[in-house]
Amino acid sequence: MAAPALYLASSSPRRRQLLALLDLPFEVLAVDVDESAMPGESPLALVERLARAKAEAGAALAPQLLPVLGSDTVGELDGQLLVKPVDEQDAARMMRAMSGRSHFIHTAIAFSDGRRTLSHVVTSAVTFKPLSDPEIAAYWQSGEPADKAGGYGIQGRGGRFVSHLSGSYFAVVGLPLMETERLLNQFLGKETK
Numbered sequence: 001m002a003a004p005a006l007y008l009a010s011s012s013p014r015r016r017q018l019l020a021l022l023d024l025p026f027e028v029l030a031v032d033v034d035e036s037a038m039p040g041e042s043p044l045a046l047v048e049r050l051a052r053a054k055a056e057a058g059a060a061l062a063p064q065l066l067p068v069l070g071s072d073t074v075g076e077l078d079g080q081l082l083v084k085p086v087d088e089q090d091a092a093r094m095m096r097a098m099s100g101r102s103h104f105i106h107t108a109i110a111f112s113d114g115r116r117t118l119s120h121v122v123t124s125a126v127t128f129k130p131l132s133d134p135e136i137a138a139y140w141q142s143g144e145p146a147d148k149a150g151g152y153g154i155q156g157r158g159g160r161f162v163s164h165l166s167g168s169y170f171a172v173v174g175l176p177l178m179e180t181e182r183l184l185n186q187f188l189g190k191e192t193k
């Protein structure tokens, strides 16, 4: 196996698959970061703080001084945070709130080596078609919503609900490709166009 060029501080298989598309050898680090929001913290501030915290927690564990990537995804509707649903009722509440209208998905990325941290947030707007209660119930049964911010996966069955996307598809899935490569190059001091 090639020596790693960076570490990924994430237990998400999706982030692993997406990072592999940058064609750089990397190793995964398991970090444990408390993801709860602080009182009055905006979704944008939260998502960036968590990505930085994951990257910095990873850097503290990394066996070599290499960039560590941390990332976090949250949704926002009317200023309110949309995170992973705690149960079916919570998922249904979010789906009904998102039905027939647009919400934001914020994904933050951060690189840290323990000495400095650089971060960036990508915001996308996702519009849902109007959803019926039977559709919402059947979607929960598919098992897809449980581990996803906003309670859906655009890359799976949840894609059936999306009538419009403005922003980065890959950021909604959990890792914006172009921005991650650009931020890494910036972190490494490489010139990019």
Ligand SMILES: Cc1cn([C@H]2C[C@H](O)[C@@H](COP(=O)(O)OP(=O)(O)OP(=O)(O)O)O2)c(=O)[nH]c1=O
Pocket (backbone or CB within 6 Å): 009, 010, 011, 012, 014, 015, 035, 071, 072, 073, 074, 105, 147, 148, 149, 150, 152, 153, 154, 155, 158, 172, 173, 174
């Ligand atoms: C909106 C949306 C979110 N998601 C996922 C991306 C994230 O993995 C997840 C949000 O949870 P996160 O806390 O960002 O990430 P995670 O717990 O999966 O992994 P880790 O913290 O170890 O990196 O929701 C999708 O896969 N598709 C979607 O359409």
